[in-house]
Amino acid sequence: MELSTSLILVALTAVLLWLLNLRNNRKHRLPPGPPALPLIGNLLQLDKHAPFRTIVETYGPVMTIYTGWQRTVALVGYDAVKEALVDQADDFVGRAPLPFIHRATRGYGESKLLSNGERWRQLRRFALTTLRDFGMGRKGMEQWIQEESGHLIDHINKFKGKPFDPTFVLSCTVSNVICCLVYGERFDYDDKQFSDLLEMTSAILVYSSAVSSSQLYNLFPWLMERLPGRQHTVFGYIEDVRKFAIKKIQEHKDTLDPNSPRDFIDCFLIRMDQEKNNPTSEFHYENLVATVLNLFLAGTETTSSTIRYALKKMQEEIDTVIGRERCACMEDKKSLPFTDAVIHEVQRFMDLTPFSLPHYSLKDISFRGYTIPKVLYAPTSLE
Incomplete structure (x- = not known):
């Protein structure tokens, strides 16, 4: 009984966080990304061997995805990763x-x-x-x-x-x-x-x-x-x-x-x-x-x-x-x-x-015309 109650509380908390994230999307011009489900986000759409390969053609090398309830900006490909981690290294120096x-x-x-x-x-x-x-x-x-x-x-x-x-x-x-x-x-x-x-x-x-x-x-x-x-x-x-x-x-x-x-x-x-x-x-x-x-x-x-x-x-x-x-x-x-x-x-x-390895932003960052808010997870991939 106690475990069932705990699961319900976790699910409700996750849905609440997901809704808060959706509201925050309107405050920032985040990169595009696939629609996300409550609680699990985009996890079902990600190939475990090449997570972003299936969606990068639709949304480009800079996209917003949800790993569970966590909002994430994913950078895919050499150019995007180099621009962030080399050209703007100080902005992305944080680790999640x-x-x-x-x-x-x-x-x-x-x-x-x-x-x-x-x-x-x-x-x-x-x-x-x-x-x-x-x-x-x-x-x-x-x-x-x-x-x-x-x-x-x-x-x-x-x-x-x-x-x-x-x-x-x-x-x-x-x-x-x-x-x-x-x-x-x-x-x-x-x-x-x-x-x-x-x-x-x-x-x-x-x-x-x-x-x-x-x-x-x-x-x-x-x-x-x-x-x-x-x-x-x-x-x-x-x-x-x-x-x-x-x-x-x-x-x-x-x-x-x-x-x-x-x-x-x-x-x-x-x-x-x-x-x-x-x-x-x-x-x-x-x-x-x-x-x-x-x-x-x-x-x-x-x-x-x-x-x-x-x-x-x-x-x-x-x-x-x-x-x-x-x-x-x-x-x-x-x-x-x-x-x-x-x-x-x-x-x-x-x-x-x-x-x-996920990075996160130490402040609000302007990147390729988008705004990446402070303390936002940012896994990178060189696919």
Whole structure:
């Protein structure tokens, strides 16, 4: 009886919000868009793999849609996205809060995907500087990648030429490079705990990027917390990954040498001690746990999926230019135009997160003759 009453209240609230949004449409010259239904908005009209492809021809690259009861301005295509996120970058710098991510990180962490404000500035600056100091994006990281590539080749050779699914081994390879930066160690491909973590990571990312599942949670978090469903399994996975991060952080605390930091966790712990008397500091334990969780989750599945997608297309050129007797190096890049182009094109073409990451406007914005009101969700798509 209590659940039925709650459902009715949620439905009535959603309809009321929908009606308020319709009234607000008259106050702003919003972009055009398809008619929306109460409560579910335009969700039934959106293809989960390419959400805006079916409606962009009718309404153009800048459109208003409703993801549930939330009014959203969607930008589709390179030109519209570049105009907003590059040419008007300051106007669109805000990130929309997502209940799923907030629950996963408990509201802490760098949250570089979704945060605004001082926490975001402090932790993002620290994370980028520290990771670069340990080689991210620089020549120094090449040795780690080459070493891990050797482990990948050794593992592939165990199949002795038989067909196999590269999903798991690619996840291991990418994750180990991240683990070297964050944890200061790599894990064996046959490590049961490591393989379980990667499987849970994959499940978390699949759930969070799926239009139907994650959108329902983000639209109705209070209701989804009380209904049965896969969201509870996924949050259980997140808790297990979190416990692994906590265990590694404790190991670092027990062996920390402030004069010789080994990795990201050591640097964060040292900074925590330096700012322990600063009441406005964002360098505290919960932010460390959540940031490590963010780096591990965000860096593994996205990169390994991109590599797997492009793998077969690049093999012929690599065999021709490099052969199979030595490891690739940065110097080979200029002789591998197809491989270089494929990497960039895969990142452009592959719809890894169909809704992309939502931005929101920090003030009323004039864009292509329309007005986008302050704090309006704005997912982007490069379809």
